[in-house]
Amino acid sequence: MMRTAALLAVVSTLAGAAVARVRLAAPAAPCTTATTPCERWVPLGGGPARSLIYSTYSLDVPNKAIARALIMVHGADRNADHYFATATAAGFLAGALDNTVIIAPRFAAGDDKVDANEVVWPRRGDSWRSGGMSTSNPTLSSFDFTDEILRRLANKKNFPNLSAIVVTGHSAGGQFATRYEMSNKVDGTLPGVSITYVVANPSSYAWPASVRPRRTGNADPALADKEALGDSGEAVNSQFKYGPYDSTEVPRYDRWPAGLEDRAGYTAQMSDAQLKQQLVERPTTYILGQVDVLPLGGFDSSPSAMAQGPTRRARGEAFFKFVTETLGAKHKAIIVPECGHNDRCMFTSEVVLPVIFPR
Numbered sequence: 001m002m003r004t005a006a007l008l009a010v011v012s013t014l015a016g017a018a019v020a021r022v023r024l025a026a027p028a029a030p031c032t033t034a035t036t037p038c039e040r041w042v043p044l045g046g047g048p049a050r051s052l053i054y055s056t057y058s059l060d061v062p063n064k065a066i067a068r069a070l071i072m073v074h075g076a077d078r079n080a081d082h083y084f085a086t087a088t089a090a091g092f093l094a095g096a097l098d099n100t101v102i103i104a105p106r107f108a109a110g111d112d113k114v115d116a117n118e119v120v121w122p123r124r125g126d127s128w129r130s131g132g133m134s135t136s137n138p139t140l141s142s143f144d145f146t147d148e149i150l151r152r153l154a155n156k157k158n159f160p161n162l163s164a165i166v167v168t169g170h171s172a173g174g175q176f177a178t179r180y181e182m183s184n185k186v187d188g189t190l191p192g193v194s195i196t197y198v199v200a201n202p203s204s205y206a207w208p209a210s211v212r213p214r215r216t217g218n219a220d221p222a223l224a225d226k227e228a229l230g231d232s233g234e235a236v237n238s239q240f241k242y243g244p245y246d247s248t249e250v251p252r253y254d255r256w257p258a259g260l261e262d263r264a265g266y267t268a269q270m271s272d273a274q275l276k277q278q279l280v281e282r283p284t285t286y287i288l289g290q291v292d293v294l295p296l297g298g299f300d301s302s303p304s305a306m307a308q309g310p311t312r313r314a315r316g317e318a319f320f321k322f323v324t325e326t327l328g329a330k331h332k333a334i335i336v337p338e339c340g341h342n343d344r345c346m347f348t349s350e351v352v353l354p355v356i357f358p359r
Contacts (some may be wrong), residue, residue, distance in 0.1 A: 002230040010326045027075040028063070030056035030086040030097045034081035034104075035292050042105075042148055048117040049127045049137045051145050054084035056097065059152045067099045069153045070356055071146065073107075073169030075174045075343070076129075076298045079108035083173070083343065086175055094357040101159070103149060108174075118146070129175040130206070130257035131183055131266040141266040142176070147186045154190035159282045165195045166356050171297060174202030178283050179257060182206065182279035183267050197284040198355055199345050201312050203300035205319045207259045208276045208327065211242040213318040224310035228291040236288075236333045242326075250303040258304040280329040285355050287346055288316040289339035297341035312341065 031038040034054050041050045057063055072087040074080045084104035091097045093094070107128040108114045109121045120136040121128035131143040146167065152158075153165055169177040180199040213219040217239030218227060227237060245253055256263040260272050267275065293311040295301060309315035316333070323329040336352060339345035346352060 024338075028057065028061075030088075030091075030102075032056060032092075032097065038084070042145065042152070044140050044145060044148055045137065048142060049119050050117050052080070052108070052115070052117050054080055054104040054106075055089065055148070056091070056100070056102045059101070059103075059149075060158065060296045062158050062160075063101075064161055065099055066101050066159045067102045068096070068164040068357065069103065069136070069159075069162060069166070071105065071149060071167045072347075073105065073146075073166065073167075073173035075169075075171035075173050078107055078109060078112065080104045081168070081242060086343050086347050090353060090356060091343070093348055094353040100357060101153065101162075105145060105149065105341065107145070112153055117162040126257060126264060129172050130179050132173040133265040143184055143266045146180060147184060148192065150186050154193045156192070162280060163193060164358055166198060166358065168198035168347075168356055169202075170346060171202060171341065174200045175204060175257070178202060178284075179206050181282050181284055182208075182275050183270065187278070187282055195282070196358065197282060198287060199284060199316075200287045200343070201289055201316070201341055203298070203312055203315070204258055204305045204308055205315065206257050206275075207254065207308065207319070208221075208272075208279055208323070210245065210254050210259065211322075212242050212245040212253070213309050213314070214241045215310075216241060219309050219314050219318060221310040224314050225293045227311070227313060228293050233290055234335050234337050236320065236335055237314075237317050238321050240321050242318075242322060244306055250307055250330045253304045254309045255304070258308070276327065279323060280327050281349060284329070284331045286314050286316050286320050286331065286333040287336055287352055287355070288333065289341060289346060290335050290337050291340045294340070299341075 038054045040053050040055050043050050061070055072083050074083040087102045091102050107121050109128050110123040119134050121142050122132040126132040128142040131141045134140045178199045187195050218237040255261045292313050309318050320333045334347050336349045
């Protein structure tokens, strides 16, 4: 009996150890709440400078389950917590939470409350949304922050099976996404990883030529708010003509970030030709709300922005037509049905989920 009891005790111990090993080997559950447990810090410039992200998984712990990543950039309010909630909601609907690391970076700016060594970015001019240089760490740009995130995601020691990264943003974040697409220095340098870009409802673009849409057709200010109606409401409209813009009307209309003139910082060492080439070659999808035709949600009504079109939707359609038909880009555009200037509506739409969570 004593020998039997001892044998049972050994078996029980071994079984417990086996269960413990299984538990240790099991993949971590995704962190999906925009609270402290999901906050993580990304060191920049070798430290101690750092910036905050919300992330469903750690970027520093090996995870073989991760196949893709989604980087979701916030709007002008710099509310990364809200956009993390939007991105994880989209991940849930797409059934992608278990194999996707979802990241919402925070670009602290102006007088935002910050933690020790947290990098602060400019709010205006060549701001965080266009690769502006930090006001607290002048050698760092906002694009450097995202470059570092991409490099960490491409670390095969931690993410051996990650092969696709999507960089996206809505509104001001859409401005970031389109300018980062044409400017960043890491695309094409990360072995085994493809990067795609999804640009959602920005108020302005960095135009690659000095022309602008003429105020006729779908760029007619008198008819722009009617564009979402009728049989063509869910189609990408294309009635745009382009021509030289009267610089006496808006003298600085083509200055970065609305155009390519007078660039500084991150993009200063790049030629116009390089930026145009990268703009054309990198895979990009523009997602535009069907009814994003009203001047709401921080709409940019500055002269340089109005030179690009009367509404966000018209500006996106005009830019898309120009870069595809004139420059030869193989980009795509989607009109998201019944959505206005609303990130939740845009990113949880059935037509958008396959774009931000590619198979």
